[in-house]
Amino acid sequence: MELTPVKLEVNAIVGRKSHQCDILFRIIDILESGGVRTAILYGEDYRLVADAPIDDLELIDPREYKRRTKEFRSMEQQSLELFRQDIDLQKQKQEYSSTNAYREEYNYFHVPGKVLHLDGDQSYLQKCLDLYEKIGVPVTGVHCNEKEMPEKIGPLIEKYRPDILVITGHDAYTKSKGKKSDINAYRHSRFFVNTVKEARRRVPHLDQLVIFAGACQSHFESLIHAGANFASSPLRVNIHALDPVYIVAKISFTAFTEPVNVWDILRNTLTGDKGLGGIETRGVLRTGMPYKPVEDE
Structure with missing residues (x-):
């Protein structure tokens, strides 16, 4: 008895197979040229x-998908807990400073930095917005194709x-298109670079607008x-979908008078310093006083 072949469709x-199914992908589009069907894949x-030939793809069993997704959610939760501990410690330091080492009582409030998040993937953007909300970072999210950024x-x-x-x-390095030093060998890095340049034309100072840019395997040095x-x-490795949130949230909750050590930012991300890096940057949180809630008459 012959088995009916599994039909691979968009969203599967x-x-x-050529990579031992090491990464889970969702089919975004299927193209056909010269009788060869190729799938466009998003992690x-x-x-x-x-992208990969349809013949190279294997449909992931729902039970396997659930198991691997559970592992990732566990990693995300661990990273979130570490981040929350970091933020709590930061708040204690700010409270100590605002109350003159607890010798005086002040009613004060915090104004964390506002984030504008441009994302080429609507699904990832929503995941990031949900995490921003959990952490308490004020954010505006915009879905935008990388080429239009x-x-x-x-x-x-x-x-x-x-x-x-x-x-x-999304991004990716393709060896057949050139060396790792050649930005044209990357799918979207040049668009990210041009977006950063345009943003810096508007706000040149590194501490007046803090920028995170890039995706998996992006051209770090150019950015x-x-x-x-x-x-x-x-190191041109893959980065987790939520890593940008952990980086910018740390900056959002760090006082503008304090520099943020790069390692302090990277250590609670899911990818670490192989996939993420940067330069010493000041925080953007500001403290104000007094805090007196207005009561309705």
Whole structure:
């Protein structure tokens, strides 16, 4: 009895047989040329875009998908708990400073930095917005195709006046297109670079607008030279979908009078310093007083 072949369609969760199904992908599109069908793939948990012949793809069993997703959610929860501990410690330091070492009572309030998050993936953007909300970071999210980001970033900065800008989506390095030093060998890095340059034309100072830029395997050096404070990916590895949130949230909750050590930012991310890096940057949190809730008469 012959088995009916599985039909792979858009939105199916698959793995690449040639890579031992190491990363879970969702099929975004299927193209056909010369009788060969090729699938465009977006990573489920990594900000990676790839393409593969349909024959190289294997449909992931729902039980396997559930198991692997559970592992990732556990990693995300651990990272979130570590981050919350970090923020609690930061708040204690600020309280100590605001109350003159607890010798005086002040009613004060905090104004964390506002984030503008541009994302080439609507699904990832929503995941990030949910995490921003859990942490308490004020954010505006905009879904935007990576190729359109350079022309759209200027008006968005003028409209939202963010303290922190995130420019991310999907990316990938293709060895057949050139060396790792050649930015043309990357799917979207040049668009991220041009977006950073355009943002820096509007706000040149590194501490007046803090920028994170990049995705999986992005051209790290070009992004930093273009004016990003933080970027991916130093060793051209894949980065987790939520890593940009942990980086900018740390900056959002650090006082503007304090520099943020790069390692302090990277240590609670899911990818670490192989996939993320940056330069020393000041926080953007500001403390005000007095805090007196207005009562309705």
